[in-house]
Amino acid sequence: MAIFSKTCEYAIRAVFYLAQKSASGVKSGIKDIAAGIDSPELYLGKILQDLSRKGLVASSKGPNGGFFLSSEMLSLPLIEIVRAVDGDSLFTGCGLGLKQCSEINPCPLHNEFKDIRQKIALMLNRTTIGSFNRELIEGLLSLKK
Amino acid sequence: MAIFSKTCEYAIRAVFYLAQKSASGVKSGIKDIAAGIDSPELYLGKILQDLSRKGLVASSKGPNGGFFLSSEMLSLPLIEIVRAVDGDSLFTGCGLGLKQCSEINPCPLHNEFKDIRQKIALMLNRTTIGSFNRELIEGLLSLKK
DNA sequence: ATAATAAAAGATATTTTTGTCTTTTATTAT
DNA sequence: ATAATAAAAGACAAAAATATCTTTTATTAT
Secondary structure (H helix, E strand, O other): OOOOOHHHEEEEEEEEHHHHHHOOOOOHHHHHHHHHOOOOOOHHHHHHHHHOOOOOOEEEEEOOOEEEHHHHHHHHHOOOHHHHHHOOOOHHOOOOOOOOOOOOOOOOOHHHHHHHHHHHHHHHHHHHHHOOHHHOOOOOOOOOO | OOOOOOHHHHHHHHHHHHHHHHHHHOOHHHHHHHHHHOOOOHHHHHHHEEEEEEEEOEEEEEOOOEOOOHHHHHHOOHHHHHHHHHHHHHHHHOOOOOOOOOOOOOOHHHHHHHHHHHHHHHHHOOOOEEEEEEHHHEEEEOOOO
């Protein structure tokens, strides 16, 4: 198992890609993005449509159109993307899948998971969508393969 | 998304259930276990068969038969179950799904994930299958609902 | 106005995961 | 030996996630 769904992995890689392009004022078509992050083009289209409806990425149609991020979007924490795509089960769900797991009715790993979930949330909260622009532009970080 | 697959959640809950029963020398049938952890009976059968083949749980057929854990099994770290069911992608895979992500070719979240994966592995390494027997017997911990 | 471009939307297909059904095999008690 | 019990195994089914195909809508440049 991975931490994120495949859909969410594509979404995160796509917004990192867009962040880097948007910082220099460039819009990107689905084709570009899919090539840039090595994802299935049409599937990625669906994902970005969804993020667009939710206001986490911007888009414009027609010639010279494409997807891009506003400066406000660039400074959103990455957790917004994860929440939009995978929901918040990663941050609130029981590690053993119990619906009624809670402080007063805990599963065996309740406290252990509380700790781990919190660390994941903290990491995703302090990482903004635009965090890695410099390293991405310099080619120090990879979004594909 | 959850950290573990549903299959793995059932597997962990089942071994915790078995640990508690096995500590008092009792074998459990699939029906018992499924009722004890609120899981689909036949599906759980498959999961336990698999763990049995891999030597992580013991079983005997026929009247008075059932599943149980040896004392060695009781002291195995929980990570053995996770590895057997979900593989080790949780501990080694890239958080963004990149096949070739590594120290020299890192994804943007490489270091962040290294840290988190390590914490998960640590937790699963120091938790043994029998860790929670006392609390389970006393009814302080829940394995169902 | 028209043609070209690119996202949006809806329908469909494939794959993986989860769950069920049926038959077989091993063990035990009578 | 026989019947009852319980796991093992194989085939099948349903649901969810992932991926693709086709048509529509909006925008821009000519």
